[in-house]
Amino acid sequence: MALALIQQHLAADMAAVDRVIRERLHSEVALVSQVADYIISAGGKRLRPALVVLSSRAHGIQDARVHELAAIIEFIHTATLLHDDVVDESALRRGRDTANAAFGNAPAVLVGDFLYSRAFQMMVGIGSMRVMEVLADATNIIAEGEVLQLMNCNDPDIDEAAYLRVIRYKTAKLFEASTRLGAVLGAADAPHEAAMAEYGMRLGTAYQLVDDILDYSGDSGSTGKNVGDDLAEGKPTLPLIHVLKHGDAEERALVRRAIEDGGAGDIDAVLAAIRRTGALDYARQVADAELAAARAALDSLQASPDREVLLSLTVFAAERDR
Numbered sequence: 001m002a003l004a005l006i007q008q009h010l011a012a013d014m015a016a017v018d019r020v021i022r023e024r025l026h027s028e029v030a031l032v033s034q035v036a037d038y039i040i041s042a043g044g045k046r047l048r049p050a051l052v053v054l055s056s057r058a059h060g061i062q063d064a065r066v067h068e069l070a071a072i073i074e075f076i077h078t079a080t081l082l083h084d085d086v087v088d089e090s091a092l093r094r095g096r097d098t099a100n101a102a103f104g105n106a107p108a109v110l111v112g113d114f115l116y117s118r119a120f121q122m123m124v125g126i127g128s129m130r131v132m133e134v135l136a137d138a139t140n141i142i143a144e145g146e147v148l149q150l151m152n153c154n155d156p157d158i159d160e161a162a163y164l165r166v167i168r169y170k171t172a173k174l175f176e177a178s179t180r181l182g183a184v185l186g187a188a189d190a191p192h193e194a195a196m197a198e199y200g201m202r203l204g205t206a207y208q209l210v211d212d213i214l215d216y217s218g219d220s221g222s223t224g225k226n227v228g229d230d231l232a233e234g235k236p237t238l239p240l241i242h243v244l245k246h247g248d249a250e251e252r253a254l255v256r257r258a259i260e261d262g263g264a265g266d267i268d269a270v271l272a273a274i275r276r277t278g279a280l281d282y283a284r285q286v287a288d289a290e291l292a293a294a295r296a297a298l299d300s301l302q303a304s305p306d307r308e309v310l311l312s313l314t315v316f317a318a319e320r321d322r
Contacts, residue, residue, distance in 0.1 A: 055182020082112035138177035145169025154234035175204025202294035209287035212237040234262035242279035
C-alpha cells in the first residue's frame with residue numbers, strides 16, 4: 001500500500017489530529033506561536049501520530065483521546081527535532097531552513113521546551129497514569145539517546161551494537177511508545193502490549209537505518225537534506241561502521257579520519273569505499289531483519305484493515321526514498 005493510500009485510510013483521523021495540534025500550539029507569546037507553527041507547518045509524514053491512530057483503531061478505540069495522544073507524540077517529536085538541529089548545527093530539514101537557521105538557536109531551544117511542556121500538560125488531561133508512565137519513560141530515554149549520539153560523534157571506534165543502541169533510544173523509542181499507547185487505550189494484556197511495543201521499536205529502528213542509508217544514496221531534492229550530512233557531523237552510522245570493519249587499510253584510514261575530523265571534504269572517496277564494501281546492502285539487510293521482526297510482532301493482533309496498514313508500513317519503511 002503506497003503512502004498516499006495509507007494517508008487516505010487515515011484522512012479523517014489525521015485531520016482531527018491536525019486540528020488538535022493547531023489548537024494546542026496557541027500561546028500568548030507571539031514568538032512561541034511563530035516558531036512552533038513554522039516547524040509544525042513544515043509538513044512531514046506525521047508517521048508517529050499515525051501509528052497512535054492505527055494502533056488505537058486496531059484495538060477498537062476511536063475517540064478524542066486518540067487524537068490528543070497523537071498530537072502529544074507529534075509535539076514530543078517536533079521538540080526533539082528543534083533541539084537536534086541546534087546541537088547538530090543543521091541548516092536544512094525537509095527541504096527548507098531549520099528553525100534555528102530561520103530564528104536563531106535560542107528561540108529554537110526555548111520553543112522546543114514549550115512543546116515538551118505543552119505535551120505534558122496534555123498528558124495530564126488524558127487522565128491515565130499508564131499513559132503518563134509510557135510517555136515520561138519514552139522522553140527520558142530519548143534524551144539519553146541524544147546524549148549517547150553526542151558522545152559517539154567523531155568516535156570511529158563505535159561498533160554496531162553501540163550504534164543500534166542510539167537508534168533504539170533516540171528514534172525507535174517514540175515509535176515504540178506510539179504503538180504501545182493504542183494497546184494501553186484498548187486495555188490489552190501485558191503480552192499483547194509488549195508485542196505492539198516490539199512492532200513500533202522494530203519499525204522505528206528500520207526507519208532510522210534507511211534514513212542513514214539515504215544519507216549516502218539519496219539526493220537533497222528527495223531527502224530534504226544534503227548527501228553526506230551525517231559524515232559532516234562526524235556521525236559513525238552503520239555504512240561507515242561496515243567500511244571500518246570490512247574495508248582495506250586505506251579505506252579504513254580514510255573513514256576513521258573523516259569521522260574524527262567531521263566535514264564532507266572526502267565524501268567522494270568515502271562513497272566509493274561504501275560502494276566497494278557493500279555497506280549499503282549490508283545496512284539494508286539489517287533493516288530488513290528489523291522489519292521482519294516488526295511483522296512477526298503483529299501476529300497476535302486481530303485481522304482488520306488497520307492491521308493491514310500497520311503491515312504495509314513495513315514495506316513503506318523499506319522502500320522509501322525520503
